[in-house]
Amino acid sequence: MADNKDNKEEVDYSLNNPATVDKYKTAGAISEKVLAEVSKLCVAGEKIVTICEKGDKLLAEEVAKVYAKLKNKGFAHPTTVSPSAFVTPYTPLTSDEAESKVELKEGEHVKIQLGAQIDGFGTIVCDTIVVGAKETVEGRSADLVLATHYANELLLRLMLPPGVLASGTDEEKAKAAAAKAPTQARITQLLEKIAKAYECNLVESTTSWIFDRNDIEGKKKIVIAPGEGSKGDGTPEIGEVWGVEMGMSLGSGKVKNMEQRPTLHRLINENGQAKRSTSKKLLYDVKKSYHNFPFSMRQLESERDAKLGVLECVRNGMLRQYEVVGDKEGAAVSRLLTTILITKNGVTKLSAAPALDVSKFKTDKKIEDEEIFKILEQPLARNKGKPKPKKKAAKKSDE
Missing domain, CATH: 1.10.10.10 (Winged helix-like DNA-binding domain superfamily/Winged helix DNA-binding domain)
Structure with a gap:
């Protein structure tokens, strides 16, 4: 009896435990809420370091409101605000005189990235906004935003394990489940079709990682448009959380180290x-x-x-x-990062950029590839449908 009391019960941190999923969802809600507030701060003339400081304060305040007794909670990623040509997250120091004075400029494609964690379960989100954008965005700026949006939607669907949302006969479902997941070369090939449609290029070595408890760079990763020496290893499976990243450039997509301090x-x-x-x-x-x-x-x-x-x-x-990395040609870059949960019912977005109103982005370019259309038309998750009407109501409508 004494031995049983002394043995601490092992905690189940897997996604089979509803408490784990709740913590992920809470962290995701906080990440999205703070992202929305930080986006409002990104106006022309505002200092980047000031925005980062305010974002971190908001994150800390929101995390403090939940799971009061839990000590392990806080930042999954600090607030970073990256100017147009920057690829990686950028967060200058107040003690670096020159960098602390850097201000946002009108028309820049600014990448905002941040994240919260609850009990080691982290969610990270990144969105790209056009500083000072009017009601309608046109030209190359629109091309970049739309290319990133549709490529991200495609990539999220390619994260679904084969057969998860299959329908039809048992034989058809079994056939779908037996299909092989797309290779990373195939994923890159499909995404390049969207990039080409909008005359953009994929940012080299754009990487998605599996998230584990207390770790945002787990054992599996997917590398899109891999650069020299970079290679992904692993495919998504049910019961996993991933940080899915998409990056597009108006330039070649090749990157270089910037002069800014890491x-x-x-x-x-x-x-x-x-x-x-x-x-x-x-x-x-x-x-x-x-x-x-x-x-x-x-x-x-x-x-x-x-x-x-x-x-x-x-x-x-x-x-x-x-390292602080940017486009090799100094061209504008757009990025999105979505934290997703993969279940038998499909993909759940734990933290994601706000839904894009594509009608506000005007361009003469468009996707014409039928294969891409078919993938984009697929749902991310199973439609559970609306509850069936009560019999009495049905009879009344028949009369």
Whole structure:
């Protein structure tokens, strides 16, 4: 009897546990809510660092309102605001004089990325907005937004395991389920058809990751338009959460490292030992507040100490440093990132950019490929339908 009391009950963190799904959905709702508020802050003349700071404050406030007794909750990704040509998330420091003064410009394609986590279950979302956009967006700007939108919708449907939403006879369902999932080369090929229709290009090495508890870069990933040395491994399955990313460019899609300081990092080795006092302090703060999720040096107590401490931690493999990457030609880039849950009923969007009103984007270009049309017409999830009317109501309508 005593042994039973001493043994702690093992917690089920899988998606079979409704509590896990609830935490993912709560985190997703917070991510979407804060994204909407940060989008309103992105106006011409506003400083990027100011927007990032306000976004982080909003995230912290919203997370504090839920699961009051839970200690492990907070950021799955800090607020980042990336100008037109930037591909990766950008979050400048207040202590970097030049970068802290960078302001948004009219007409820029700005990528907003952020995320919340509850009990280690993180959701991240990214949306692209056109700063100062009027009621209607035209020309190449419209081409870029529409190409990204439709490519993202296609990619989300390609994340469905074969046969999940199959209909028809048992034989037809079995045949659909036996089909092989599209290879990453095939996924890239299909997405390139949409890019070509709008005279855009896929951003090289655009990567989607499986999300695990306390980890946004799990063991499986899908790499679109892979660059040199980049390769994906794994296909989506039922019972998984993924961060699905789509990136388009008005240029070649090739990328380069920007001159801006990398300020975004993530803990990848919890057992690493630091020697410098600044490094030890940094690791302590990261483990306490951010765990294995990305953080910005801007969020730490002292940016100056963080700059010193991060050098040793990156060099010795305790932290991953996210380089600031942009379009090689300086062309405008658009990105979307959606956190999805895959179940036997299809894909559920846990956190996603707001639905796009495509009627506001005017262009003479369009998709004409029949194969693409067929995929886009497919539902993301099973339609459970409306409840059947009561018999009495049915009789009344017959009379």
